[in-house]
Each structure stands twice: as C-alpha cells, then as structure tokens.
Amino acid sequence: MSKDCILCGKCLEVCPLLRATGREELSPRAKADLVRLLDGDGGELREANVARLASLCLGCKRCRAVCSQDVDVPGLVAMLRAAHPDFKQWLWKTWLSHAGTLWSAGSTAAGLIPERFRPEKFGPMLKMLAGLKGGPGLTPFLSPQKFPDTSRGEKMLLFAGCTATHVQGRWLMAALRLLDGLGIEVLPGDFGCCGASLEAGGCLDEAKAMAKHNLAVWRAAGRPKVAVFCASCRAGLLGYSDCRDEEECLLWRKSILPLSEVVKNTEFMIFDNAPEKLGYHHPCHAGDGDPDFGFLSAVLGERLAAPSGRECCGFGGLLRLAAPEVAEDVNRRCWDALTGPEVIVTGCSACVAQLAATAPEGTAVGHWLELIG
Ligand code: SF4
Ligand code: SF4
Incomplete structure (x- = not known):
C-alpha cells in the first residue's frame, strides 16, 4: 500500500x-x-x-x-x-462476527418497536435493522425459460454472504434455482463472512481470520469457481492477499464470478405484472463495468431506467453509527438520483438494507434476485 x-x-x-x-x-x-x-x-x-x-x-x-x-x-x-478502537467499533465487530445469532433476533426486535417510539436519531438505523429480514420483498415477474448449456456439468461454490445466509433466504434459494437450471453442481462449502465490512471498520485481525477461513474452504473444494451475488462481498473476496503465493492469488481472483455473469445467457419470460420502469442503484463496490446492470439491461431492456448518476447509498458500515447525519446527507443525494421508478433493484446486500430503510413512501427496494420467480 x-x-x-x-x-x-x-x-x-x-x-x-x-x-x-x-x-x-x-x-x-x-x-x-x-x-x-x-x-x-x-x-x-x-x-x-x-x-x-x-x-x-x-x-x-x-x-x-x-x-x-x-x-x-x-x-x-x-x-x-x-x-x-472505540465502542462503535466493538459494536460493529460484535454485530458482524455473530451474524448467525444476532441478525435475525435483532431484526425481529427492531421491528417490534413502534415507529412513534423510535428516537429520531436512530430511526433510519432501527428501520434498517427491522428491514433486514426483508418484509414481503419485491413481487417476482421474471421466469427463466431457457438456460444455455455452456456451464452444464460444472462444479462451483456459491458464496451467499451474511445477509442471504442469515436473513434473506429467498436470495439464496433464487440463486440455487438458477445454478440448478444451468446444470451446475453447487459444492458444499461452509464460507463465513467475506470480512470486508470488518476490515473497513478497523477489525483487521477478525477480517484476516475470515479470509483465511474462506480460502481454506475454497482449497478444500478443489479451488473451483465461486459464484457471488453481492457486489460488496465480491469486492471483499477479490481483495484477499493471504494466499499461499502469487499464483494462487491469481487463481483465487479468477475464480470469483458475479452470479449475473454466470447466468447471463439465460432467456427469461417477463410476466404482465412487471412494472413499466425499474430503477437501478449502482453499488460503489461493483466498479465501472457493473455486471449486474449489464445482465439486467439485457433481460429488461428499456424497462430498466438508465441511472441518472452513480451516487453512494451512504451505508458505509461504521459511518451510520459514527455520524448518522453525514450518512443521511450522502443518502439524500442518492435518492435524488434515483427518484422516479417505484421499484429499485441493486446487487449489493448493504445497499439493499440502506435503501430499503430510507426509501420514499411507495417505493420498493430489493435485490435483483427477488425479481425471479
Ligand atoms: S488521488 Fe487523492 S490520495 Fe491519490 S495522490 Fe491524489 S490527492 Fe492523494
Ligand atoms: S468515502 Fe471518500 S475517503 Fe472514504 S473510501 Fe470513499 S472516496 Fe475514499
């Protein structure tokens, strides 16, 4: 560095x-x-x-x-x-390191607090917590009709990430159905958190331990390709530097594939309940050639509104805890760029959580996997 x-x-x-x-x-x-x-x-x-x-x-x-x-x-x-280190960092570390036990319970507890009793300062944070489990989600209107044969018989790992593993099981199920349709065998692999949010929060030892664990899972499975459907997780995985040597690091980075890339030549039927326009939020961690946007544009055509800017959603882990008013300033700009369509999709679990918690009345936000029935 x-x-x-x-x-x-x-x-x-x-x-x-x-x-x-x-x-x-x-x-x-x-x-x-x-x-x-x-x-x-x-x-x-x-x-x-x-x-x-x-x-x-x-x-x-x-x-x-x-x-x-x-x-x-x-x-x-x-x-x-x-x-x-400070208390906020400890809180962040505890929240991420114990996702399996805390997320579902925390989401349920936050959902039980009536809106009128939520302190104004923590309102968006509590709403985000309550929304982690996802409520009813988006109404699906895409159905895969024809899968390409190009990956049939391949073996892959699926990196689901903490959100899909602990609270948004429907994303995981939709991803598994797509991979099954492609004829890909999903290998068992007990991945943990990607570690990116821990690293960003300054919990470097914990982030390193996660990276070590995930690399070991990949090696044990024979170093296959790994499909990922969260842009932030993918960026985190691509950032691992503790491989055995440079050659293994290269192979690791090559093996990390966006799920949207894996399914890109699948033909979908669009049902009549599809909204006329959907908005798309580009996650910061998706980089310039956001593969999810390319995939959705090909499937949805003009239904997918061209984004009017690439504004950050303002999630940024610790910032929400450290300076909620600054996170809100960033988030406001993001909504200014997104306003219009009543359905917003994206491909990052953190962006979904942040945008769903701050969406204007009547606007629904979800992961693009929720569109697939
Ligand atoms: S881009 Fe920013 S961080 Fe990089 S050299 Fe210039 S001022 Fe410094
Ligand atoms: S918020 Fe600003 S300083 Fe921090 S990573 Fe993003 S661009 Fe860099």
Whole structure:
C-alpha cells in the first residue's frame, strides 16, 4: 500500500462524503494527509480527534480507483481505526462476527418497536435493522425459460454472504434455482463472512481470520469457481492477499464470478405484472463495468431506467453509527438520483438494507434476485 499522496486532488471529485457535505476535511486527500502527520510526531492531534476522523469514511474505495499513486485511503483509515478502537467499533465487530445469532433476533426486535417510539436519531438505523429480514420483498415477474448449456456439468461454490445466509433466504434459494437450471453442481462449502465490512471498520485481525477461513474452504473444494451475488462481498473476496503465493492469488481472483455473469445467457419470460420502469442503484463496490446492470439491461431492456448518476447509498458500515447525519446527507443525494421508478433493484446486500430503510413512501427496494420467480 502506497502512502505517497502527492495532493493532486483527483480523488476529490469522486468522494461521496465530500460531494454531499462540501467538507474538505472529510476528503480522501485530507485523510491521506492525516496519516502522513501521524507518521511524524502527530502534531497537535488528540487521540479523540484521530478516532473521530478515522470513523468518517464510507469505505467505498472510489478514491483508490482514481488515484494514480495507488494510495489506499480506505485501507489507511482501517489501520487508523484499528489503532484507535472505540465502542462503535466493538459494536460493529460484535454485530458482524455473530451474524448467525444476532441478525435475525435483532431484526425481529427492531421491528417490534413502534415507529412513534423510535428516537429520531436512530430511526433510519432501527428501520434498517427491522428491514433486514426483508418484509414481503419485491413481487417476482421474471421466469427463466431457457438456460444455455455452456456451464452444464460444472462444479462451483456459491458464496451467499451474511445477509442471504442469515436473513434473506429467498436470495439464496433464487440463486440455487438458477445454478440448478444451468446444470451446475453447487459444492458444499461452509464460507463465513467475506470480512470486508470488518476490515473497513478497523477489525483487521477478525477480517484476516475470515479470509483465511474462506480460502481454506475454497482449497478444500478443489479451488473451483465461486459464484457471488453481492457486489460488496465480491469486492471483499477479490481483495484477499493471504494466499499461499502469487499464483494462487491469481487463481483465487479468477475464480470469483458475479452470479449475473454466470447466468447471463439465460432467456427469461417477463410476466404482465412487471412494472413499466425499474430503477437501478449502482453499488460503489461493483466498479465501472457493473455486471449486474449489464445482465439486467439485457433481460429488461428499456424497462430498466438508465441511472441518472452513480451516487453512494451512504451505508458505509461504521459511518451510520459514527455520524448518522453525514450518512443521511450522502443518502439524500442518492435518492435524488434515483427518484422516479417505484421499484429499485441493486446487487449489493448493504445497499439493499440502506435503501430499503430510507426509501420514499411507495417505493420498493430489493435485490435483483427477488425479481425471479
Ligand atoms: S490520495 Fe491519490 S488521488 Fe487523492 S490527492 Fe492523494 S495522490 Fe491524489
Ligand atoms: S473510501 Fe470513499 S468515502 Fe472514504 S475517503 Fe475514499 S472516496 Fe471518500
């Protein structure tokens, strides 16, 4: 990881925090500068200020993608968070490390709190928790009619991610049905969390342990392809660096496939209950050539509205806990770009949670897998 920021300012154009707040001190450049200061004597910086600044990042990695010096600002922020742990980080770590026991129960408990009793500050957070289990979800209107033979007989692992494994079983079932239709044998593999959110929150040891576990699962299965249907999980998996050697790292990265890529030549029938227009939210972690958008465009044609911008949803893990008002500023811009269609789909579990919790009245949000009946 390079720390050699040349202060060129290229990252200023893409940072959702800076775009939403106009506060230069939240920019990637300012964070890189902060790290440089701390590498020296730390100047006048107090511990609490460092911890506060380190918590103000969405971990979207947009800055890294445009940086000519390969400065990994979210990686540096994660290291700062690791060096300055606080209660919010502990909460985040506990929430992610015990997803199996906490998510379903937490979602049920949050759903029991009447809206009028939800403190205003935590309203969106509680709504997001309550919505984790997903309510009725989107009404399916796509039915696979003809599967290509190109993958028939192949063996693959499926990385479902924490949300589908613990609270959104219908995504997992839809993915399994698609893979079955393609004639792909899904190998057993007990993957854990991808670790990306843990890393972004500064829980570096826990993130490393998850990566180690997932790589071991992949090796035990004979290092096959791995289908993934969450953009953030995919980015997390692609970021693993603890393979045995460079050759294995290359093979690992090559084996990680978006599910939408695996199913892309399937023919679907569109039922009459399909909405006239659907909106699409580009997850930050999907990168430039978002494969889910390409797949959905091919299936839905003009029904899928061209996005009017690629705004971040404002989830960003710790930011929701550390500075909900800043997360809301980012989220507002996202809805300004999405407003129009009454159904919004995306391919990232964190974006679904965030957008479903903040959607305007009458707008439904879901993973694209929910469209498939
Ligand atoms: S982090 Fe990279 S893009 Fe941003 S100011 Fe520094 S060198 Fe430029
Ligand atoms: S990771 Fe995203 S939110 Fe954080 S500094 Fe970079 S662009 Fe801004």
